Amino acid sequence: MTLKGRMALTMLLAAAGVLALFVATGWVFWADLSPEERLVFEPILSPRSGLLGAMVVLGMVATVAVVKSLHERHVAVPAKLAEDARTLLTAEQSRRLVPVGARETRQFVKIINELADQRQGLQDHVEQRVAEARRTVEEEKNRLAALMSELSQSVVVCNLDGRILLYNNRARLQFKALSEAPGAAGGGEIIGLGRSIYTVMDRHLIAHALENIQHRLRKSAVQPVSNFVTTTRAGQLLRAQMAPVLGAGDTPAERPVSGFILMLDNITKAIENEARRDELLHTLTEGNRAALANVRAAAEMLDYDDLDDALRKRFRGVIRDEVEAMSKRLESSAAEFADSLKARWQLEEMMGVDLVAAAQRRVENQLSLRTKVEDVDESLWVKVDSFSLLQATTYLASRLSEEFEIRELRFRLSAKDQLVHFDLIWSGQAMSTETVMNWELEPMRFAGENSPLTVRDVIERHGGEMWLEREKVRHRAFFRLVLPQVAPQEELEESEVYLKSESRPEYYDFDLFSWSDKGHELDDRLLTELSFTVFDTETTGLNPSKGDEIIQIGAARILNNKVLQSDTFEQLVDPQRSLPPESSKIHGITPDMLVGQPTIGKVLPAFHAFAEDTVLVAHNAAFDMRFLQLKEEHTGLRFDHPVLDTLLLSAVIHPNQDSHRLEAIAERFGVTIIGRHTAMGDAIVTAEVFLKMIPLLAEKGVRTLGQAREAAEKTYYARLKY
Secondary structure, three states: OOHHHHHHHHHHHHHHHHHHHHHHHHHHHHHHOOHHHHHHHHHHHHHHHHHHHHHHHHHHHHHHHHHHHHHHHHHHHHHHHHHHHHHHHHOOOOOOOOOOOOHHHHHHHHHHHHHHHHHHHHHHHHHHHHHHHHHHHHHHHHHHHHHHHHOOOEEEEEEOOOEEEEEOHHHHHHHHHHOOOOHHHOOOOOOOOOOEHHHOOOHHHHHHHHHHHHHHHHOOOOOOOEEEEEEOOOOOEEEEEEEEEEOOOOOHHHOOEEEEEEEEEEOHHHHHHHHHHHHHHHHHHHHHHHHHHHHHHHHHHHOOOOOOHHHHHHHHHHHHHHHHHHHHHHHHHHHHHHHHHHHHOOOEEEEHHHHHHHHHHHHHHHHOOEEEEEEEOOOOEEEEOHHHHHHHHHHHHHHHHHHHOOOEEEEEEEEEOOEEEEEEEEEOOOOOHHHHHHHHHOEEEEOOEEEEEEHHHHHHHOOOEEEEEEEOOOOEEEEEEEEEEEOOOOOOOHHHOOOOOOOHHHHOOHHHHHOOOOOOOHHHOEHHHOOEEEEEEEEOOOOHHHOOOEEEEEEEEEEOOEEEEEEEEEEEOEOOOOOOHHHHHHHOOOHHHHOOOOEHHHHHHHHHHHOOOOEEEEOOHHHHHHHHHOOHHHHOOOOOOOEEEHHHHHHHHOOOOOOOOHHHHHHHHOOOOOOOOOHHHHHHHHHHHHHHHHHHHHHOOOOEHHHHHHHHHOOHHHHOOO
């Protein structure tokens, strides 16, 4: 029975007791009177029976008030303080108890708060020492993170179950490109800490590669790696190199394999280029074979002296037509082959402003020549061999400095059509076209550097051009280097910035090497071992059964008791119905924001994949789950994941608290609310609150998923239906 129920029962019993006391006293008093005395009292009491009844009721009310006051003072207040103290002890150590109740109780609360302050001080001291001890380890991890982020190759580290333990940003972007999910939600369902690599790759292929590696380890191979090529569900070709992660041991053969590293390259375009070149060669050889046979036959016929003029003219025409066709075929093949060669040249994409900055540094450092920048379009990206291009730039600057004694060189960067104009500008003496050609064709030698390449070689490698141009009005001239332009690379969102210090630890979870869910039923698993998808939905209204629809889903994952802030799912949804203005006032989503967004039929499969192999958690989960379950028939998906509700769990932990709203729970646990009534904001707050609940549930003996669900189902709020 709850505390409120016990209080109500106590008041009822007290009132009944007072009534019984009055009745018993009256009966004893009346029984003790003699018949004569009763005759005297009866006329006195009968007219005053109403007054006696009122006195009895007044006595009952007074007794109930006293009992209620005593109950609140000596039972309710201590019970609530006990819950707050338990929260302080287990979940929110910065929380302090509010002094209430009797003077002695308030003094007791003061002592508890002083002890809490003392413990906080000791913990701060210990945490400081621990932080210092971890600093070295953290620096090592940061170096690894920096190395990983700089790699142009995708790197994914997995445990033996295929669960992803670590990945770099290149892998995130590459996997996102493989995703078939819509918009901002794309990619989150196939890459993330704890997710399975088998979502992308065949399990048997990985097992076979691991077997090869273990065979090489047993033979003490110098490089125990395995290489293979595989096809993804999206039809992309991935070339993979797998290397083992070894445990402790005296020799490599004794060190057990605890996981593996995959280095991935998407070779789809390379294979396509190879296929195109093969087709080109085939067309060139087979196409010309028939043409040569025709030419040879026609030439042999022309050797006959008795051939009449008409046939001679016809055979000459055959030779002319076939040779022209061969010539066109050769020219076309030569052009396509040149394009293929350019595609194979290892050019790198970089921002134009970075190229200009690098050229400035190089010219100033090597030539001691002053430089300036004018009119640089910072949005431009170029595809260049930056080393050879900077060599050419510095070479031209050195010749200008030595032969024309210029004192300043300016850089300009602009775009025209699909090309970028990189200008080297100077003021001074005019230059002849012949001099420019000589500079272009001479090997580059300057400031102690020698290169067999010429400026023209460098320009041709980029498929570009260079020329001299004069600005007569301003008495200056410039070299214009025309370079290929590329589309800007995708800017990383703040949540994706790999080197952001507070987000970096989320990419590391080496404890997962020892984590496995094989052979365990989820109900028997400890809450601390499970991974969770904490989610929230925003809707057009509160009646899912009467046509209201989801307009936004936000979700975050919890793995190893950490909220993965960067492993999230957030997507607006076109509800295909009107959005009531009163609904917009709550969540701030307006009808124009939903124009062009995917429908629920496209979003739910991605969310289902995002939540795969996890326990769903939500605040007032019955509401959100009802919306999902109503779509099961339409989408063919089953949301049969285990579900936990933080509202019900709050009632389990704090049965004596007045409110179990998300704001009230967050306030009790000291969780800062950001973005309330947005799907992602509420999902993050719910996740933080849920993590605070786990140790409090353990205090009550609720440690496994099954125990948590059983305890939640017994609460009053579990009766709510949608």
